[in-house]
Amino acid sequence: MWNALVFAALAGLSIPLGGLCALALGRSDTPTAAWGHGIVDFGGGALVSAVVLVLVPDGVASLPAIPALVAFVLGGVGFAALDGWMKRRMGNRGQLQAMLTDFIPESVALGALFATGGAGGPLLAMLIALQNLPEAFNAFGEARSGGQSPRRLLTAFAAIACLGPASAAFGLLVLADREALLGALMLFAAGGILYLVFEDVAPGAPAEGSVLPPLGAVGGFALGLAGHMALAGSGG
Numbered sequence: 593m594w595n596a597l598v599f600a601a602l603a604g605l606s607i608p609l610g611g612l613c614a615l616a617l618g619r620s621d622t623p624t625a626a627w628g629h630g631i632v633d634f635g636g637g638a639l640v641s642a643v644v645l646v647l648v649p650d651g652v653a654s655l656p657a658i659p660a661l662v663a664f665v666l667g668g669v670g671f672a673a674l675d676g677w678m679k680r681r682m683g684n685r686g687q688l689q690a691m692l693t694d695f696i697p698e699s700v701a702l703g704a705l706f707a708t709g710g711a712g713g714p715l716l717a718m719l720i721a722l723q724n725l726p727e728a729f730n731a732f733g734e735a736r737s738g739g740q741s742p743r744r745l746l747t748a749f750a751a752i753a754c755l756g757p758a759s760a761a762f763g764l765l766v767l768a769d770r771e772a773l774l775g776a777l778m779l780f781a782a783g784g785i786l787y788l789v790f791e792d793v794a795p796g797a798p799a800e801g802s803v804l805p806p807l808g809a810v811g812g813f814a815l816g817l818a819g820h821m822a823l824a825g826s827g828g
């Protein structure tokens with residue numbers, strides 16, 4: 593249990609660390625230069641790697657093909673609905689939304705992976721940390737451009753980081769012996785994360801507030817996943 597909580601805490605620590613880095617470098621607005629987009633792309637790459645290397649493989653191993661695909665697609669649709677609601681309440685702060693909506697389900701999965709003895713736990717923790725750092729870096733700049741004080745932002749980031757161990761403890765204690773539910777959660781998170789990458793993280797991806805382009809990416813990945821599982825099921 594302690595390993596899961598420590599790894600979750602370390603992954604969450606990258607959130608206030610990203611804010612501190614942004615403050616130290618004097619960021620006060622959203623990135624426009626090539627290096628700024630590079631930081632955003634780095635976070636998107638870490639998100640995709642978490643999907644491809646941990647969440648989808650472990651999730652698919654726990655569920656039949658049809659429920660796996662349903663969970664993945666529902667994740668994209670669910671995150672699209674949540675993203676729209678958050679934008680109406682918070683404005684267009686894509687990096688902060690991405691950080692808030694992917695950190696908790698990933699941390700729950702992290703705790704459950706440690707409970708089941710899965711080798712993917714430390715890798716998932718590293719990927720969470722790698723994606724949180726640039727997301728927090730850019731979220732800090734977005735919020736600062738809206739007039740938020742650095743002290744308030746860093747306090748909020750520290751509070752968000754504390755959700756990591758709490759979520760990991762939930763996964764550890766509640767989902768460890770529920771393999772199918774854990775697999776569904778991983779695939780739901782994977783679908784949602786892929787939506788966020790194409791909607792909020794990838795530069796130039798948003799299309800006038802429409803959810804169809806990023807949901808198209810989720811659908812394309814789901815089609816490829818269906819083909820992969822069909823080949824695996826046929827022994828090919």
